Amino acid sequence: MNALELLWLIPLLPFAGAAVNGILVRNSQKGLATAVGIGAPGLSLLVALAALWQYSTTRPGETIQQAVYVWTTGGFSVDIAFRLDPLSAVMTFVVTLVGFLIHVYSVGYMGHEPGYRRFFAFMNLFMGAMLLLVLGANYLVMFVGWEGVGLCSYLLIGFYFEEEFPPYAGKKAFVVNRIGDFAFLVGLFALFATFGTLDFAGIEAQVLADPASATAPYVFGFSVAGFVTLCLFIGAVGKSAQIPLYVWLPDAMAGPTPVSALIHAATMVTAGVYMVARSNILYQLAPEISTVVAVVGAATAIFAATIGLAQNDIKKVLAYSTVSQLGYMFLAAGVGAYVAAIFHLATHAFFKALLFLGSGSVIHAMGGEQDMRKMGGLRRHLPWTYRTFLVGTLAISGVPLLAGFFSKDAILAGAWERSPALWAIGLVTAGLTACYMLRAVLMTFFGKFRGTKEQAHHLHESPAVMTVPLGILAVGAVVAGYAGKIPFTHLDWLGGFFAPVIAVIPGHEAQAGHHGLALEALLVSASIAAAGIGLLVAWRIWGRNRGLDGGSAWAARFPRIHHLLENKYFVDEIYDRIVVRPLAAIARACWKVVDILIIDGALHVGAFVTEMTGDLGRFSTTGNVRNYALYFFAGVLILFWWMIF
Amino acid sequence: MSVPIAWYLVLAAALFCIGTVGALTRRNGIAIFLSIELMLNAANLTLAAYSRLLDDRTGQMVVFFALAVAAAEAAVGLALFIAIYRLRRTIDLNRINLLRW
Secondary structure, eight states: OOGGGGTTHHHHHHHHHHHIIIIISOTTOHHHHHHHHHHHHHHHHHHHHHHHHHHHHHSTTOOEEEEEEEEEETTEEEEEEEEEOHHHHHHHHHHHHHHHHHHHHHHHHTTTOTTHHHHHHHHHHHHHHHHHHHHBSBHHHHHHHHHHHHHHHHHHHTSSTTSSHHHHHHHHHHHHHHHHHHHHHHHHHHHHHHHSOOBHHHHHHHHHHOHHHHHSBOSTTOBHHHHHHHHHHHHHHHHTTOTTSTTHHHHGGGSOHHHHHIIIIISGGGHHHHHHHHTHHHHHTOHHHHHHHHHHHHHHHHHHHHHHTTOOBHHHHHHHHHHHHHHHHHHHHHTTOHHHHHHHHHHHHHHHHHHHHHHHHHHHHTTSOOBGGGOOOTTTTOHHHHHHHHHHHHHHHTOTTSHHHHHHHHHHHHHHHHOHHHHHHHHHHHHHHHHHHHHHHHHHHSSOOOSOHHHHHHOOOOOHHHHHHHHHHHHHHHHGGGGSBOTTSOOBHHHHHHTTTSOOOTTOOOOOOOOOHHHHHHHHHHHHHHHHHHHHHHHHHHOTTOTTHHHHHHHHHSHHHHHHHHTGGGHHHHHIIIIIHHHHHHHHHIIIIIIIIIIHHHHHHHHHHHHHHHHHHGGGOOSOHHHHHHHHHHHHHHHHHHHHO | OOOOHHHHHHHHHHHHHHHHHHHHHOOBHHHHHHHHHHHHHHHHHHHHHHHHHHTOTHHHHHHHHHHHHHHHHHHHHHHHHHHHHHHHSOOBGGGOOOSOO
């Protein structure tokens, strides 16, 4: 059997799982819900692995495209088609593998939740939408998946809908995402208007044949490529939580922890990075927008990292870490290092999923407590969680020989080529990342336990169904890095594999960046030093069983900075003042004036007139038949008179 | 020598007026009913007269239909009045005024 012809099965299986779990299975049939909820992504993983194996062994680098259905309306026709090329292959691998592991983990984590079946239905729906996004062969299919993951994000953030905050957070995520989606859609319109197709291959062929068509002036002083890429990037900013639309992601932690791991770390938020890499041919032709991408990415990276330093909620730390790492990926994409961006995306998916699931294991053991100030000393009680979490921390910190080291290094090398300033920001961010992540480890797993007696009594390692996925992800967090560029060698499997995806445009060839060995050594040692300094600082402040004292002392020394960081630079408050409240005021004006006064008023006037005429007219209905006969007779006379004269 | 059309029409008009006044003034349901029959027959008479004048049988056909319908109507009307009488012990229409404001 040719697995490459079964591409459509990869997204379809999770969709089917969602439908079965959502419609047919009952809440009481927990075993069945588990079987469907795990089975669908599991089968999808198997199909994906078979297809990827066949792809990489028989037709590596080629583009395989399958149209399932042609959707035509009016003069507009789009293939519902799937595309397998190196980029979607890597994404599919990451999404199905990490997604499946998180599903397995959820069996343990969500085991006691009443919404168990609903949870798996939504998770499967999400997997399907994400795979649709990744495997789609044109922007329209991608957009369907794009909206699908947004919807699932809303559903899963608001999973605990009977509480107050989660539905609010879900709504916030949805609304903020819509802002980006709107721009995305405008970008698609512009693309279709210019090229007459939304197909990746079709657009690429046209641009390669005539690059001038894409650089021709368009609107607002932008070229076609510039306008389209700007719109697409605004879409990515919303979906991938960059400045200024990142505010939804930290609040999204209101969802169950596996959701945070799957959607808000490993897959959905990376859709923006994937989309930029997918559109790299256009970004290459719009250098000014690429610069914007890089600057926004770098700014987000360092901005979120500083906030992460002062958060006390373990999931909030990881959330800001995610925002920061996504900024890293955009930095890479903006400087043209698309391979490095996707490389970091893949390694980040492993270690961030690992970190989130580890935090979930901790929260599970603590009976729902997320405040790290009430944890401490957990490494004795949760040995496996501790070990895997530590691996994830070291990986994200960029400790040599772990995954994050390689991918971060690739990004920093790319940034150096473009601009040493961007490189410096990336380097500082790397140090901050190492610092706040080790801080989280020290506060959670070291020192004395600071929770209640009851919590201490209940502390337990999570069941195997949760720790085994942690272990597998930990392995991934170590080995995933060896797929990419390995410093000081010419080994770069991912770069070679990706070569066909990165368009080479005549007249716009990128400068081949071959560093000398000395420069490479300098860059690598700088990033190692940054990670080392970050880890060392964290150890000096929070380590050696100091508990919270070290941190409090520093907070006391810089109260204003700490206040600013702890409150996330008051960005939510600023948005509240300049966006949310004015909007609410406009909405209230519409409600009070337009709705109540004008619309309701007109209705009330109509009702009043009707009522008054009725009140006056009802006196004619006396109930006496002879009166009615008189009316009738009068009517006949009038008719008669009218007919004659 | 035939009766002039005007005589028929004057008679019909007189019958119709009597019927109208009766229908509007009487309180007894049956009397009103009879008045209406009177008006109906005034119309029938007019039809028959014109039929004769214009030498067209259609008018007389219509009269037969009208008579048949009036008979059926009379049966239904009487049944209604009997039903009302059983219920209210009267057919004085001044006292049967349920459909009022």
